[in-house]
Ligand SMILES: Cc1cc2nc3c(=O)[nH]c(=O)nc-3n(C[C@H](O)[C@H](O)[C@H](O)COP(=O)(O)OP(=O)(O)OC[C@H]3O[C@@H](n4cnc5c(N)ncnc54)[C@H](O)[C@@H]3O)c2cc1C
């Protein structure tokens with residue numbers, strides 16, 4: 001028996017997300033009295049793979065095959081299904097990001113394993129296996145019972161955190177076993193953002209809504225973000241208007257994020273916006289209207305004009321960083 | 323003078339090439355002329371509705387709830403119709419499918435009014451993603467759809483699962499987080515997003531595309547004529563196949579209440595930063 005965790009890499013490096021997943025898997029494995037195996041697909045150096053051991057993985061299965069360079073949902077599913085059988089996994093854990101969403105549901109059918117997606121806590125019980133899952137876009141949480149012998153969980157990012165549990169791990173290179181795993185997905189061209197803090201990775205997010213009035217006012221918000229080392233986000237009308245790029249749109253129909261700190265500037269707090277940000281650990285709102293619903297979700301609030309408040313915040317951050 | 327055999331070889335090569343081209347064009351035309359698109363539709367409470375948990379704790383109180391087509395599915399239907407209209411007849415039909423009880427007929431009628439050619443309702447409670455996907459997969463293999471569109475997430479169950487599951491049941495390709503679909507000389511090109519970038523890919527049909535933001539700008543609204551036309555369009559009711567769900571909901575809980583907001587005077591905004599640093603310890 002084991003808990004198998006899928007650890008995604010970006011250009012050969014693991015991110016916080018993968019370490020959080022291994023930390024989570026380690027706690028799940030404790031509940032089941034078993035150990036964690038991590039599977040990694042892609043060219044990741046031995047020292048990088050070894051890092052997964054710091055968070056409690058005891059076995060690391062590395063598959064470095066040129067055929068799997070492009071994500072092919074079918075091929076990845078077959079590879080992970082085979083690894084899962086080899087590791088005798090009873091729980092499989094994925095990130096609830098686009099990659100997890102691409103693979104986990106297919107695997108669910110292939111292994112006849114019930115899926116609990118977007119879980120934000122450890123399983124509530126192991127008999128019957130019950131997870132705590134977000135539903136109705138954060139307006140209700142379900143106790144979901146998974147009745148199959150194998151279960152698949154996708155973890156909401158930043159909901160569990162990282163815990164170090166150093167473990168002496170064994171790395172097994174299974175590349176040759178999957179030399180023929182060619183997929184049907186043909187890559188035509190790709191684009192990567194570089195140098196920017198990714199919204200989904202950020203610990204701090206500064207976000208603007210229609211109350212910012214004009215794209216010309218954004219530099220004040222971006223300045224605060226850069227002093228805080230934060231990513232920038234926005235509401236849907238702001239990205240629809242083309243004031244900001246659509247990757248920044250947070251909410252039910254945009255990105256779902258859970259940073260430690262979310263600063264909402266000139267945002268009313270519509271339910272569809274809250275659906276994407278309500279899991280943030282601390283929410284701050286700046287709004288001229290003291291009745292704006294965003295204040296119901298906020299821990300700290302300032303009733304005031306964004307363009308007057310932002311420079312004061314920048315000055316205070318500079319003071320603190322001194 | 324070259325020997326006649328030379329001409330013969332040249333000709334036969336040319337002929338082979340010619341037949342190959344004809345065969346490929348034939349295939350492309352086939353795809354182009356007969357493409358059938360299926361749009362999966364989930365029917366959910368209006369996203370502005372307050373969600374109350376029912377007395378049995380295992381369900382949502384549906385009193386007063388307005389039911390709508392899941393936002394993603396409305397957008398994928400819109401995009402499917404746009405593709406059909408610009409395909410000069412190559413896309414034959416856009417069908418919508420929903421797994422659900424008779425109470426969802428009004429939302430299906432709305433999909434027809436927006437422009438879908440016909441609708442299929444699999445007459446069953448959609449107990450879980452596995453059950454739902456199995457029902458859709460059954461209809462896809464029966465009716466041979468070429469492209470299946472699904473939303474990346476239903477706003478009620480937030481499963482992000484049905485689309486991928488349909489593809490695996492059918493053992494066909496799936497592409498997830500698709501933000502654009504276009505057709506270029508018989509090939510369907512999909513743009514998919516990942517953390518930190520996007521890429522254009524192709525997969526052979528039949529396939530499932532799981533769509534997200536970007537796929538269409540605004541959902542199409544039913545016109546008066548659309549509403550009239552919808553009356554004569556069929557909603558076919560199919561009985562479900564027997565499939566055991568893998569999961570069930572034991573109970574619902576409301577999210578934890580927020581502690582309440584501490585207000586800071588705008589004139590003294592700098593205090594906020596101190597509190598975030600010393601009290602909340604988030605910067
Ligand atoms: C199906 C569906 C899905 C949706 N999905 C999303 C989604 O994913 N994400 C999303 O964000 N929205 C989404 N929406 C839209 C959502 O309903 C709201 O319309 C939107 O979030 C409002 O954006 P806003 O707060 O920027 O603008 P507004 O609601 O216009 O709010 C602007 C706020 O700024 C304040 N303000 C004005 N002037 C100032 C000033 N000088 N200084 C400070 N504050 C000021 C105002 O008091 C007001 O509260 C969706 C809607 C639908 C129907």
Ligand SMILES: Nc1ncnc2c1ncn2[C@@H]1O[C@H](COP(=O)(O)O)[C@@H](O)[C@H]1O
Pocket residue numbers: 361362363364365392394395419420421422448451454458471472473474475476477479480481482483484485
């Ligand atoms: N009952 C249903 N009938 C048809 N399609 C569905 C149903 N439920 C979900 N889907 C499709 O699957 C997508 C993702 O749903 P989910 O897996 O529940 O998040 C939705 O956007 C729909 O396209």
